[in-house]
Amino acid sequence: MKACFIGLGYIGLPTSIIAAKGGVEVLGVDINPKVVELTNQGKLHIVEEGLEDLLREVVSAGKLVAKTTPEVADAYFVVVPTPFKGSYQPDISYVEAATKSIIPLLKEGDLYIIESTSPIGTTDKMAELIFTERPELKGKIYIAYCPERVLPGNIIHELVANDRVIGGLDEASTERAMAFYRQFVKGELHPTNCKTAEMCKLTENSSRDVQIAFANELSIICDKAGIDVRELIALANKHPRVNILSPGCGVGGHCIAVDPYFITADYPEEARVIGLAREVNNYKPLWCLEKIKNSILSFELEHKRKPAVAMMGLAFKPNIDDLRESPSGLITKLFMKEVEDMEVYIVEPNITSHKDFALTDYQEAFDKSDIVVYLTAHKEFRTLSKDTDKIILDFCGI
Numbered sequence: 001m002k003a004c005f006i007g008l009g010y011i012g013l014p015t016s017i018i019a020a021k022g023g024v025e026v027l028g029v030d031i032n033p034k035v036v037e038l039t040n041q042g043k044l045h046i047v048e049e050g051l052e053d054l055l056r057e058v059v060s061a062g063k064l065v066a067k068t069t070p071e072v073a074d075a076y077f078v079v080v081p082t083p084f085k086g087s088y089q090p091d092i093s094y095v096e097a098a099t100k101s102i103i104p105l106l107k108e109g110d111l112y113i114i115e116s117t118s119p120i121g122t123t124d125k126m127a128e129l130i131f132t133e134r135p136e137l138k139g140k141i142y143i144a145y146c147p148e149r150v151l152p153g154n155i156i157h158e159l160v161a162n163d164r165v166i167g168g169l170d171e172a173s174t175e176r177a178m179a180f181y182r183q184f185v186k187g188e189l190h191p192t193n194c195k196t197a198e199m200c201k202l203t204e205n206s207s208r209d210v211q212i213a214f215a216n217e218l219s220i221i222c223d224k225a226g227i228d229v230r231e232l233i234a235l236a237n238k239h240p241r242v243n244i245l246s247p248g249c250g251v252g253g254h255c256i257a258v259d260p261y262f263i264t265a266d267y268p269e270e271a272r273v274i275g276l277a278r279e280v281n282n283y284k285p286l287w288c289l290e291k292i293k294n295s296i297l298s299f300e301l302e303h304k305r306k307p308a309v310a311m312m313g314l315a316f317k318p319n320i321d322d323l324r325e326s327p328s329g330l331i332t333k334l335f336m337k338e339v340e341d342m343e344v345y346i347v348e349p350n351i352t353s354h355k356d357f358a359l360t361d362y363q364e365a366f367d368k369s370d371i372v373v374y375l376t377a378h379k380e381f382r383t384l385s386k387d388t389d390k391i392i393l394d395f396c397g398i
């Protein structure tokens with residue numbers, strides 16, 4: 001079987017590699033020539049531990065070849081970005097472009113699968129697009145949606161071990177898609193229809209967003225009420241059926257902070273909790289910023305000088321280098337716009353340089369600062385002294 005993966009990013013590239021390792025002949029396609037060049041050289045253009053060895057192995061065995069345009073295959077996978085545009089409207093133009101690029105290549109018996117996180121109805125729309133141009137293929141090809149739920153950093157294991165939800169346009173499509181994934185997925189494969197599979201991915205990330213919003217809202221209430229929110233949550237979680245997450249300085253990344261909008265955009269009247277969770281999580285960084293500014297004012301009143309401040313962490317979650325949609329990054333950016341004549345140390349131990357900020361070593365920043373602001377709970381920060389006269393603003397549970 002020959003499979004063509006369109007989009008060799010964080011998800012498409014590892015999936016291509018694992019499929020090739022599972023015995024599939026893979027053509028990886030990306031419009032970015034640099035990505036294609038590196039892939040053919042067996043070099044990863046993304047950061048994922050252990051994956052480069054596997055890439056080298058499948059490339060040198062001739063099981064994975066990358067190109068900038070698709071070619072005739074037996075199965076096509078769309079793994080391109082699905083961002084939002086304007087006022088949080090989903091942008092499926094990349095999925096459309098990828099689909100259009102393979103329509104002329106389709107033949108009877110082929111399999112077409114969308115893996116990109118997509119708004120409800122995208123698979124139906126793409127089927128319509130295909131059959132409008134190629135009406136003779138109606139009922140003769142298999143079309144399905146199969147979302148991805150891997151955790152970057154643990155992709156090799158999760159691509160194989162995670163359960164998959166597979167929703168076909170019809171039962172035959174679901175069956176055919178399941179047969180493909182069975183070649184390399186050891187987790188269970190759960191059949192459904194394409195709309196349910198699309199909504200399933202959006203539901204998973206919206207569920208996380210709502211639960212984080214609950215924790216973030218509690219943190220704001222507790223701050224006003226003079227209660228330690230982390231002690232409160234630990235105590236509440238002693239209840240056998242309560243499991244509250246930890247508050248932070250917002251929600252970041254390109255999944256949880258993005259996907260709920262795919263529901264609210266299409267169901268604005270109905271998706272009230274989901275929409276409100278987005279608002280709460282978007283508000284949290286602004287609330288943190290106010291806290292920092294108030295703390296600086298108090299310091300100035302007491303000490304008759306400006307404090308030195310350490311902003312600890314830019315990544316959107318602990319121990320990674322991913323800065324996308326990061327609330328810590330947003331707080332730091334807004335803070336730097338507002339402060340004048342102040343000593344500020346910006347710390348992110350997982351990157352070596354930043355396009356806007358000069359970075360400082362975490363220990364040096366801690367030592368030189370009067371106010372230490374913990375934004376991302378990186379492991380390094382847990383080694384810093386807790387027995388200190390410094391003012392500590394801990395938004396992430398260090």
Ligand SMILES: NC(=O)c1ccc[n+]([C@@H]2O[C@H](COP(=O)([O-])OP(=O)(O)OC[C@H]3O[C@@H](n4cnc5c(N)ncnc54)[C@H](O)[C@@H]3O)[C@@H](O)[C@H]2O)c1
Nearest residue numbers: 007008009010011030031032079080082097098116117148
């Ligand atoms: N990264 C994750 O952790 C994750 C997890 C689950 C789901 N997803 C979803 O998977 C999809 C892909 O995400 P990603 O993180 O891999 O994106 P990415 O930005 O890392 O990679 C996408 C790749 O697609 C290429 N591309 C864009 N248009 C193309 C076209 N028409 N033809 C060929 N190549 C094209 C880009 O050049 C890029 O290399 C998104 O819908 C995302 O929401 C991502």
